[in-house]
Amino acid sequence: MSDMxxxxxxxxxxxxxxxxxxxxxxxxxxxxxxxAYRVLRFEPTxxxxxxxxxxxxxxxxxxxxxxxxxxxxxxxxxxxxAVYGNWPxxxxxxxxxxxxxxxxxxxxxxxxxxxxxSNVDAGTIELVRSLGVEIVSSADLIQQFExxxxxAQYRSHIEAxxxxxxxxxxxxxxxxxxxxxxASVDEYAVKVFIREAFDRAGMVTDGGPIVGVNENMSDPHxxxxxxxxxxxRAGDAVLIDMWAKLNREHAVYYDITWTGFCGPSVPExxxxxxxxxxxARDRAVDTVRTAVASGRLLRGFEVDDAARGWIAxxxxxxxxxxxxxxxxxxxxxxxxxxxDNFETHDVRRVIANTCFSVEPGVYLPEFGIxxxxxxxxxxxxxxxxxxxxxxxxxxxx
Numbered sequence: 001m002s003d004m005x006x007x008x009x010x011x012x013x014x015x016x017x018x019x020x021x022x023x024x025x026x027x028x029x030x031x032x033x034x035x036a037y038r039v040l041r042f043e044p045t046x047x048x049x050x051x052x053x054x055x056x057x058x059x060x061x062x063x064x065x066x067x068x069x070x071x072x073x074x075x076x077x078x079x080x081x082a083v084y085g086n087w088p089x090x091x092x093x094x095x096x097x098x099x100x101x102x103x104x105x106x107x108x109x110x111x112x113x114x115x116x117x118s119n120v121d122a123g124t125i126e127l128v129r130s131l132g133v134e135i136v137s138s139a140d141l142i143q144q145f146e147x148x149x150x151x152a153q154y155r156s157h158i159e160a161x162x163x164x165x166x167x168x169x170x171x172x173x174x175x176x177x178x179x180x181x182x183a184s185v186d187e188y189a190v191k192v193f194i195r196e197a198f199d200r201a202g203m204v205t206d207g208g209p210i211v212g213v214n215e216n217m218s219d220p221h222x223x224x225x226x227x228x229x230x231x232x233r234a235g236d237a238v239l240i241d242m243w244a245k246l247n248r249e250h251a252v253y254y255d256i257t258w259t260g261f262c263g264p265s266v267p268e269x270x271x272x273x274x275x276x277x278x279x280a281r282d283r284a285v286d287t288v289r290t291a292v293a294s295g296r297l298l299r300g301f302e303v304d305d306a307a308r309g310w311i312a313x314x315x316x317x318x319x320x321x322x323x324x325x326x327x328x329x330x331x332x333x334x335x336x337x338x339x340d341n342f343e344t345h346d347v348r349r350v351i352a353n354t355c356f357s358v359e360p361g362v363y364l365p366e367f368g369i370x371x372x373x374x375x376x377x378x379x380x381x382x383x384x385x386x387x388x389x390x391x392x393x394x395x396x397x
Contacts, residue, residue, distance in 0.1 A: 007041045007077060009062050015144050016058045021136060022101035023057040025128065033107055033119040035335065039145045042076045051090070054079075055097045055104075065093045095131050104128075105138040113344045114139050116327075116335050139348050147327055147336025148353040153252045154376065157328075157355065160203065160245050160254040161374070161386035167197040171240060172260050175232055176396030179262060186231045187211040187224035190240070198244050206332060209242035210257075217259070218368030220322055220361065236262045237270055237367045238395065243332045253332040255357050256386065257372035260393030270369070273362050274392050276314045277369045280307040280360040284324055284339065285384060288350065288358075288375055292382040298350040301341035307360040308342065316362045325357040328374060352379050 016024055026036040029051045037043060040054065050067030054074055062079035066072075067090075071083050084093040098104060108125055109118040117139045125135060149157070171194050178185035190211045198205060212222045213230045217239040224230070232238060243255035261270060284307040291298035304324040311320045323346075325339035326332075337348035339356055350356075359372030373384045 007039075009056060009078060012039075012056050012141075012145070013058060015141055016056065016105070019105065019136075019141060021058065021103045021105055023055055023098065024105045024138060024141060025098060026054040026056075027106065027120055027124055028052055035107055035117065035119060035142055035146060039142065040077060042074075044070075044073045046070065046072065048073060053094060053097055055101075057101065063097055065090075065097050091127070091131075094128065098128070098131065098133060101133055103134045103136060105141055106135050107138050107142070108135055109137050109139060114338075114346060114348065115344075116333075117142050140351075143327070143336040143348060143351060143354065147329055147334050148351070149252060149329070149355065149376075150250075153250060153330075154353075156246050156248065156251040157254055157374070157376070157385060160251065163201045163203060164242060164244055164254045164256060165387050167194060167201065168240060168242060168256065168258055170197060171242075172238075172258075172393045172395055175238065175260075175262065179232070179234060179396050184231060186229040187213055187216065188226050188229035190232070190238075191224050191229075194240075194242055202247050203244040204247045205242075205244040205253075209240060212239045212368070213237065214367050215365060217370075218363035218365065220363070220368075220370070232262065234262050234396075237392075238262065239368060239370060241370065241372065245330075245332075250330060252330055252355070253328050254374060254386065255328060255332055255372065256374070257359055257361075257370045258389050258393060259369055259371070260395045262395045264394060264397040266392045266394065270367060271392065273316070273364070273367075273369045274371070276311060276316060277360050277362055277371050278390070280310045281358055281371045281373065281388075283307060283310050284358045284360065285373065285375060285382075288377065288382045291350070292377055293380065295380075300337035300339050300346035300348050300350060303339035303350070303358070304341040304346075307339075307358070311360060311362060319362045319364055320360060321363055322361065324360055325375075328355045328357060350377055352377055355385070 050070045053065040056062045064074040064081040068085045082093045084090040107119040112118045239259045241257040245251040245253045287306040307324045323340035323343045327334035327336035336354045338346045340346040355376045361370035
C-alpha cells in the first residue's frame with residue numbers, strides 16, 4: 001500500500017512486463033482518478049485543472065506530459081516532462097509519450113465490468129486509441145499496488161477483528177439482557193450500542209452497522225434510524241453486519257455479518273436457510289484455500305460460482321441477490337478482486353497479500369440470512385481471519 005513517498009518505478013515495470021504489455025499510461029483531470037495518485041505516490045502542490053499524462057514503459061525511462069499553465073504538476077515524479085499548450089500540441093505530446101508502445105494499460109474496464117477501476121473517460125480512451133495503441137484494463141495491476149497489505153496492515157486487521165468479534169458478542173448479549181429484563185430494545189438501540197463500543201475501543205468506521213429484524217434482514221443495505229427502527233421482541237430473528245478498523249494511519253477493515261434468534265430454539269425453516277448459507281460460505285472459502293495451496297490461478301468469479309452454485313442447487317438461487325464478496329483494504333470496499341460472477345464477471349486474479357469478504361445470503365420475504373467472514377490470502381495459504389459462525393446465536397438462551 002502506498003505512503004505517498006516515492007513511486008517505485010522498477011516494481012511497476014516488473015508488473016507491467018509480467019502482464020505482457022508495453023506500458024501503463026496514467027491520466028487525470030480535476031483529480032478524478034485518485035488511484036493514479038495513490039499508485040504513483042504523489043500529491044500535486046497546486047491546482048489540477050488541466051490534463052496530465054504519465055507513462056511508465058515496460059523498459060526505459062518514465063515520462064510525463066503536462067499543460068504549460070500547470071507545468072509543475074508532475075515535478076515530484078521521475079523522468080522527462082513535455083509541455084503542451086493547445087489541443088494539437090496535446091495530441092502530439094501524447095504521441096511522443098507512448099511512442100513505440102502497442103499495448104498499454106489504463107484505468108479502464110471493458111463494458112465497465114469493474115467500475116472500481118473504470119476512471120478514464122470514454123473520450124480519452126478514444127484519443128489514445130487514435131494513436132494506434134490497444135488499451136487493456138489496469139485492474140490486475142491496480143490491485144498489486146493498491147490492494148496488497150503490508151505486515152503491519154495484516155496485524156491491524158487481526159487486532160480489529162478481535163475487537164469487532166468481542167463487540168458483536170456484546171451486542172447480542174445486550175439484546176438478550178434487555179429482553180430478559182422486560183425492557184424495550186430496537187434496531188437503532190443496537191446500532192448505537194455498537195458505534196459507542198467502537199469509539200471506546202479506538203476504532204472508526206465509514207457507516208453502519210446494519211441491524212435488521214425479520215423482514216429487514218432481507219435488505220442487504222438496511223440501516224435503522226431513530227424513530228423508525230423496528231422493536232426487537234421474543235421470537236424475532238436478528239441480523240448484524242458490522243465493520244470497523246483501528247483509528248491509525250493505513251489500518252485496514254474487518255467486516256462481518258452474524259445472525260441470531262430471540263429464543264431458546266431456532267425455528268426449523270430459519271435454521272435450514274442458515275445451514276444452506278453457511279455451507280455456501282464454507283464452499284467458497286474451501287475453493288480459495290484449495291486453489292492457493294495448490295498454486296492454481298484463481299479468479300474472483302470462481303469463488304462466487306462456488307457459493308452461488310450451492311445456493312441455487314438448494315432452490316434459493318433467486319434469493320441470493322448480490323455478489324459473494326468484496327475486496328477489503330483501507331476502505332471497507334477495496335480495489336482488489338471481488339468475488340463476483342453476478343453483479344459483474346470479475347476476472348481479476350486472487351493474489352497474495354490481499355483480503356476479501358465471503359458473505360453469501362438468502363433473502364426471503366419474512367427473513368434473510370447472511371454469513372460473512374474475511375479471507376486473507378498469504379503465500380501458499382489462505383485463512384479466515386476471525387470467528388466463523390457455525391450456528392445461529394440463540395439470543396437470551
